[in-house]
Amino acid sequence: MNSYRPVNNFRISIIFSLLLLATASQLSVRADGFDYPVTQITDKIHVIFGPLELPDKNNRGFRNNVVIVSTSKGIVLMDPGGSAWSGDMVAAKIKSMTDMPVVAVFNSHAHGDHWLGNEGIKHHFPDAVIYGHPNMKARLEQSDGLFWLETINRVTDNKANGKEVIAPDRTVNNDDVISIGDTDFRIFHFGKAHTDNDIMVEIVGEDTLFTGDVVRNRFIGLMEDDSSFTGNIEAIEKIVAMNYKYYIPGHGNSGDVEIPLTYNTYLKSLRKVVKQMFDEGMESYEMKPGIIDALADYRQWRGFDTRLGGQISQVYLEIEKEEFE
């Protein structure tokens, strides 16, 4: 299934969960050509809030938040969606809003739902410069690029329209400031968190931080073997201390500091209850019923029924590893 790297059971289990869940979510059919609204956040910033769904043939792989920033030089995008189709859709939206071209794109991390849209953007705006973390660029150029391209094409019945992997042109790292026209973009990377290649981007002067998947709003998504719950919790503590007016997460609505605080409370609660059960000698597969009760406050979050189990095993492995360090 994945011939580009040694067999990785966790990764294959993700493919199967995506396939199974994509089939289930097709029950909620949305008409083709659904028009995603563009929401204004500040004078310079708009967001297309993607649906909180898994990729399927109806959403054509589009399921994340796309940030659109107007600068004096042109439009700057963050995470242009999870398919070539969504890049086309975002490009068409921008052309309906302004005559300015897209001049730059920031990719928050290597998960396909955040960068596969690069292909559609480059098709419409070939001069746009794509930025990402060095680990992200390396992952796309090794095996992850083709893995995501093929997976998303498959689960969308090829409605994602993906033909090629478009990796970042340039790399950025913690504390870099990229000036584009009249606007500065400050990059944060605090080490391993949601992945080992996250960037968060401050839109300087707009009191706004785009967090990528380091923060998700009322959404329990996949965590992979390149992620760290502890690192994610610590990264959120840092951005909470910065106290921006607007936090735009990778998935779900934006808002004030309550958005990262709420997500961190979830991560900390999950970690705490798994640690308690670990200390009592329980195995990870025995924990789920007790954890569902302990985390009842989060029952309404998207993914609670389907993805909590995976997160429990991952936190368990992380705690087990820490015990032996």
Ligand SMILES: [Zn+2]
């Ligand atoms: Zn992600």
